[in-house]
Amino acid sequence: MVTTWTRHVSPATAAAVLLALGQGRLAAQPPDESLPAASNVAGALSPGIHSDGRVTFSLRAPEASSLQLAGGDGLGKGPFPMTRGADGTWSVTIAPPVPGFHYYWFVLDGVQVNDPGSETYFGYSKETSGIEIPEAGADFYGIKSVPHGEVRAKWYLSSTTGEWRRALVYTPPDYDKNPSRRYPVLILQHGMGEDETGWTRQGKAQLILDNLIAAGKAEPMIVVMDRGYASKPGAPPFALTAEVLLRDVQLAFGMFAEVVIRDLIPTIDASYRTIADREHRAMAGLSMGGMQALFIASRHLDQFAYIASLSGPVIAGTDPGEPLGASFHERFDTKTAYDGLFADPAKFNKRVKLLWLGAGSEEQQLHASISDAVAALRGSGVRVVFFESPGTAHEWQTWRRDLRDLAPRLFR
Amino acid sequence: MVTTWTRHVSPATAAAVLLALGQGRLAAQPPDESLPAASNVAGALSPGIHSDGRVTFSLRAPEASSLQLAGGDGLGKGPFPMTRGADGTWSVTIAPPVPGFHYYWFVLDGVQVNDPGSETYFGYSKETSGIEIPEAGADFYGIKSVPHGEVRAKWYLSSTTGEWRRALVYTPPDYDKNPSRRYPVLILQHGMGEDETGWTRQGKAQLILDNLIAAGKAEPMIVVMDRGYASKPGAPPFALTAEVLLRDVQLAFGMFAEVVIRDLIPTIDASYRTIADREHRAMAGLSMGGMQALFIASRHLDQFAYIASLSGPVIAGTDPGEPLGASFHERFDTKTAYDGLFADPAKFNKRVKLLWLGAGSEEQQLHASISDAVAALRGSGVRVVFFESPGTAHEWQTWRRDLRDLAPRLFR
Numbered sequence: 001m002v003t004t005w006t007r008h009v010s011p012a013t014a015a016a017v018l019l020a021l022g023q024g025r026l027a028a029q030p031p032d033e034s035l036p037a038a039s040n041v042a043g044a045l046s047p048g049i050h051s052d053g054r055v056t057f058s059l060r061a062p063e064a065s066s067l068q069l070a071g072g073d074g075l076g077k078g079p080f081p082m083t084r085g086a087d088g089t090w091s092v093t094i095a096p097p098v099p100g101f102h103y104y105w106f107v108l109d110g111v112q113v114n115d116p117g118s119e120t121y122f123g124y125s126k127e128t129s130g131i132e133i134p135e136a137g138a139d140f141y142g143i144k145s146v147p148h149g150e151v152r153a154k155w156y157l158s159s160t161t162g163e164w165r166r167a168l169v170y171t172p173p174d175y176d177k178n179p180s181r182r183y184p185v186l187i188l189q190h191g192m193g194e195d196e197t198g199w200t201r202q203g204k205a206q207l208i209l210d211n212l213i214a215a216g217k218a219e220p221m222i223v224v225m226d227r228g229y230a231s232k233p234g235a236p237p238f239a240l241t242a243e244v245l246l247r248d249v250q251l252a253f254g255m256f257a258e259v260v261i262r263d264l265i266p267t268i269d270a271s272y273r274t275i276a277d278r279e280h281r282a283m284a285g286l287s288m289g290g291m292q293a294l295f296i297a298s299r300h301l302d303q304f305a306y307i308a309s310l311s312g313p314v315i316a317g318t319d320p321g322e323p324l325g326a327s328f329h330e331r332f333d334t335k336t337a338y339d340g341l342f343a344d345p346a347k348f349n350k351r352v353k354l355l356w357l358g359a360g361s362e363e364q365q366l367h368a369s370i371s372d373a374v375a376a377l378r379g380s381g382v383r384v385v386f387f388e389s390p391g392t393a394h395e396w397q398t399w400r401r402d403l404r405d406l407a408p409r410l411f412r
Numbered sequence: 413m414v415t416t417w418t419r420h421v422s423p424a425t426a427a428a429v430l431l432a433l434g435q436g437r438l439a440a441q442p443p444d445e446s447l448p449a450a451s452n453v454a455g456a457l458s459p460g461i462h463s464d465g466r467v468t469f470s471l472r473a474p475e476a477s478s479l480q481l482a483g484g485d486g487l488g489k490g491p492f493p494m495t496r497g498a499d500g501t502w503s504v505t506i507a508p509p510v511p512g513f514h515y516y517w518f519v520l521d522g523v524q525v526n527d528p529g530s531e532t533y534f535g536y537s538k539e540t541s542g543i544e545i546p547e548a549g550a551d552f553y554g555i556k557s558v559p560h561g562e563v564r565a566k567w568y569l570s571s572t573t574g575e576w577r578r579a580l581v582y583t584p585p586d587y588d589k590n591p592s593r594r595y596p597v598l599i600l601q602h603g604m605g606e607d608e609t610g611w612t613r614q615g616k617a618q619l620i621l622d623n624l625i626a627a628g629k630a631e632p633m634i635v636v637m638d639r640g641y642a643s644k645p646g647a648p649p650f651a652l653t654a655e656v657l658l659r660d661v662q663l664a665f666g667m668f669a670e671v672v673i674r675d676l677i678p679t680i681d682a683s684y685r686t687i688a689d690r691e692h693r694a695m696a697g698l699s700m701g702g703m704q705a706l707f708i709a710s711r712h713l714d715q716f717a718y719i720a721s722l723s724g725p726v727i728a729g730t731d732p733g734e735p736l737g738a739s740f741h742e743r744f745d746t747k748t749a750y751d752g753l754f755a756d757p758a759k760f761n762k763r764v765k766l767l768w769l770g771a772g773s774e775e776q777q778l779h780a781s782i783s784d785a786v787a788a789l790r791g792s793g794v795r796v797v798f799f800e801s802p803g804t805a806h807e808w809q810t811w812r813r814d815l816r817d818l819a820p821r822l823f824r
Contacts, residue, residue: 041538042641043648063522065477110475113525120532120539126453127532127539143567143576151565153612157557164555176683179591200565229454236455271588 032056037118039101039132044117046091047131053096055131057104057115062088064109069094071104073362073393075131079107099135100397101202103128121202125193130202139211141204141400146214147173151206156267160258162233165226167264168196169272170206172213172220182273184280184411185222186306187260188403189289192242196227202396208403218407224268228285228292230255245288249295249315257296265303279353282306282410286399291315298341301351306410308356310402311363311394314373332373334380345381356406358387360398385409444468449530451513451544456529458503459543465508467543469516469527474500476521481506483516485774485805487543491519511547512809513614515540533614537605542614551623553616553812558626559585563618568679572670574645577638579676580608581684582618584625584632594685596692596823597634598718599672600815601701604654608639614808620815630819636680640697640704642667657700661707661727669708677715691765694718694822698811703727710753713763718822720768722814723775723806726785744785746792757793768818770799772810797821 034048034056046058057069059082067090070079075097082090103123105112114120118129152169172183188205190198199205205223212218229240232255245252260283269276283304285293290312297304316332334342342348348355357374359367367388374386387405389398446460446468458470469481471494479502482491487509494502515535517524526532530541564581584595600617602610611617617635624630641652644667657664672695681688695716697705702724709716728744746754754760760767769786771779779800786798799817801810 041534043537059523061521061523063477065475065521108523108525109473109477109521111471111473111520111525112528113520113523114532114539116524116538118539120526122453125455126528127526127530145569148567153563153618155555155560206565 037131037133039119039121039130040117041119046117047115049133050093053133054093055097055133056091056093057082057106058089058091058117059106059108059115060087060089061108064090066107066109068107069104070107070112071131072102072395074098074100074133074395074397075102075104082106097131097133098392098395098397099133099138100392100395100400101130101132102395103130105129119201122195122197123193123202135397140404141208141211143207144211144214146210148210149173149175149206149213151200154267154271156263158230158259158263160233160255160262161230163231165259165263166196167227167267168200168225169268170200170209170223170225171272172222173210174220175222175273179273182275183220183222184282185224185268185272185274186282186284186407186410187224187226187264187293189226189228189283189285189292191285191287191289192240192245196225199223199225203400203403205400205403208400209407212404212407219411221407221411222268222272222274224264226260226264228256228289230259245291246313249291253292253295256292257299260296261300261303278303278305280305280411282308282354284308284310284356284406285312286310286402287312287394294338298338305351305353306356307352307354308358308402308406309370310358310399310406311360311366311370312357313366314357314370316369316373332376334376334382337373342377342380342382345383349381349383354385354409355383356385356387356409358389358398358402358405360389360392360394362391362393363398364393366394449543449545451531451533451542452529453531458529459527461545462505465545466505467509467545468503468505469494469518470501470503470529471518471520471527472499472501473520476502478519478521480519481516482519482524483543484514484807486510486512486545486807486809487514487516494518509543509545510804510807510809511545511550512804512807512812513542513544514807515542517541531613534607534609535605535614547809552816553620553623555619556623556626558622560622561585561587561618561625563612566679566683568675568683570642570671570675572645572667572674573642575643577671577675578608579639579680580612580637581680582612582621582635582637583684584634585622586632587634587685591685594687595632595634596694597636597680597684597686598694598696598819598822599636599638599676599705601638601640601695601697601704603697603699603701604652604657608637611635611637615812615815617812617815620812621819624816624819631823633819633823634680634684634686636676638672638676640668640701642671657703661703665704665707668704669711672708673712673715690715690717692717692823694720694766696720696722696768696818697724698722698814699724699806706750710750717763717765718768719764719766720770720814720818721782722770722811722818723772723778723782724769725778726769726782728781728785744788746788746794749785754789754792754794757795761793761795766797766821767795768797768799768821770801770810770814770817772801772804772806774803774805775810776805778806 034050037047048056067082068079080092082092084090115129120127121130149172154167154169158165283293283297290309297307359370377384389401392398446462449459460468479494480491492504494504496502527541532539533542561584566579566581570577695705695709702721709719771782789796801813804810
């Protein structure tokens with residue numbers, strides 16, 4: 001193979017290319033023996049994970065007056081002040097975080113900014129840095145030599161909102177090889193401030209399913225992940241806040257529920273080889289998405305036979321006159337909660353093939369309220385699966401484990 | 413529909429949710445009559461595009477000492493100093509940029525940071541903010557009420573590098589509706605510092621194809637977009653720089669070429685209903701990707717009958733002893749360039765169904781060198797299509813227009 005020509009680019013061309021493309025960020029010198037996190041952009045050495053699990057974060061900022069590291073709960077009790085080195089690179093080494101995925105950011109002279117060394121992940125209603133902390137022995141969300149499904153971006157016009165929307169659709173391995181086979185459908189929703197990319201990017205749902213299906217532990221299924229926000233036609237993007245969500249679930253989720261029922265399900269059934277009945281359709285979500293799953297599925301039991309809420313706040317009371325000061329446990333009333341969904345346990349148990357609730361052991365009040373609701377439901381005779389993720393809080397490692405427990409229980 | 417329960421969440425649960433989720437960024441007050449750019453995250457009002465085309469960028473940074481806006485060429489001649497308002501929000505309004513997509517960033521006390529109001533786009537080897545400036549009358553890359561294809565994430569194990577790689581694969585509308593139809597394949601590569609997401613996120617290639625196919629102007633085709641970097645097994649990510657690229661194309665592209673020929677093409681042919689021969693396979697790319705298209709396709713004419721380089725630097729000389737100071741035009745030798753690929757024009761014209769070169773009119777030296785090469789090739793009898801994008805430089809609007817011109821010429 002002749003390669004001499006490869007050495008000959010004119011300097012004018014070279015200059016043009018260099019000017020036009022700019023230079024990519026040069027990788028910082030490795031500060032130590034640490035290895036780049038899997039969530040780093042290719043070539044970025046920081047953040048680096050040490051063999052003992054500690055993590056070092058660095059940013060070059062010679063002119064900065066102050067720099068801190070901050071992030072989600074699992075990262076540790078921050079914010080962490082960073083220290084300026086002689087060359088203007090600031091750094092901090094933190095104790096081993098909880099395994100799993102954690103959002104993080106730098107606070108540079110008072111402004112939250114991303115780490116250029118990290119990929120970005122949609123959270124907190126914006127693109128945010130994230131770090132993947134390996135969990136020893138946990139390979140259920142790793143990529144393995146097993147058949148892999150695809151994740152497809154599917155654009156569809158919503159008659160409800162008048163907008164083009166994008167759903168991400170996981171099709172199981174061999175979907176294209178078995179053109180006559182039909183599959184059940186799991187609708188799987190992200191949390192507040194996240195979007196339709198969360199379950200595949202942060203959650204690695206596609207790998208969890210690939211691995212479960214390869215092991216024969218889960219039924220091959222289609223997983224649909226949509227953007228859990230919807231606005232009225234012509235309206236600006238709906239600014240969903242926690243306050244709105246907790247004050248008025250109908251206002252928060254009503255339009256999205258319409259999108260799911262009127263637009264999303266018909267689109268999926270028309271576009272993919274689904275088994276288009278309630279016995280082969282599940283709705284699940286995490287946090288806000290768990291609230292949505294219960295909100296939507298409980299009102300449309302003709303469409304769903306499986307319902308799962310992963311760290312989703314449980315709605316308790318019924319009496320508009322009652323002050324909100326009462327404790328959750330006292331207020332969860334299985335007769336009236338969710339419009340009487342659980343009022344007749346025998347009927348519910350017959351109609352709903354799976355009610356699945358989960359929480360991380362470190363979710364504190366949320367864990368307590370969900371487990372209290374589970375106790376009340378079980379006490380009344382409602383069949384409910386409760387899954388607890390040990391040692392994790394309101395974070396993606398909880399939800400990855402949730403999906404590993406949940407998926408094998410669906411459609412069997 | 414009973415909705416009373418929606419108003420009842422216990423304060424403990426509310427507190428837990430608020431604490432756990434954090435609050436999404438509150439949208440800044442609209443500074444004026446401007447409309448959010450389509451590239452903003454939902455709800456972000458800045459950057460805002462005014463009716464006269466000017467653009468205002470804002471960032472709240474009360475403690476910052478200095479703040480500038482900077483970005484790609486089409487944004488204007490920056491960097492642009494930003495001015496601090498009384499409330500600590502800095503802003504700047506710039507003259508109407510060139511229509512299309514432009515990378516941009518803020519320089520906050522000397523550090524390049526992203527705009528939290530923008531989606532991020534992989535460029536400059538990291539996640540970078542970007543702004544979409546509408547072009548009056550140009551709707552060829554807009555989403556319309558036409559049948560839409562899908563963009564699929566396809567994971568595959570590279571025998572060449574030993575790594576799992578992800579390609580993005582556009583399947584045309586109705587791919588799943590016509591289970592016996594087979595399609596030609598275009599491999600379409602990004603530029604240096606970008607990745608496999610560039611052509612769909614920045615380039616909107618899927619919409620350009622949807623629109624062309626719906627209008628009957630392009631043959632329905634599968635488009636494969638891979639990450640144009642590859643390292644030897646076990647090696648750290650290859651730090652491809654412009655210097656390496658211009659010094660040694662074999663070093664820069666050799667491994668990736670192996671991936672394309674040994675892994676990618678067989679994977680695509682095994683996974684999708686392709687027409688698996690050279691007459692139905694094209695390779696194209698922008699900038700560095702254009703160099704790759706010529707590098708790979710010219711050495712594997714048994715695999716490709718269509719070759720396109722979009723703003724790709726053209727390799728000129730052949731003589732290792734010759735100093736690089738000679739002008740490009742003098743040095744482009746149709747007899748020896750590209751290992752003699754063009755030495756026999758009649759043979760080349762018969763073998764290669766399309767050689768397509770393009771450049772933006774504002775690419776200056778790069779435009780001059782590409783158009784000079786075109787003149788030399790035509791002078792020698794080589795059939796080559798040259799497309800010039802008026803008024804645009806080394807930027808995505810050039811490459812969107814390129815694809816609109818190129819795609820209809822393929823496989824017909």
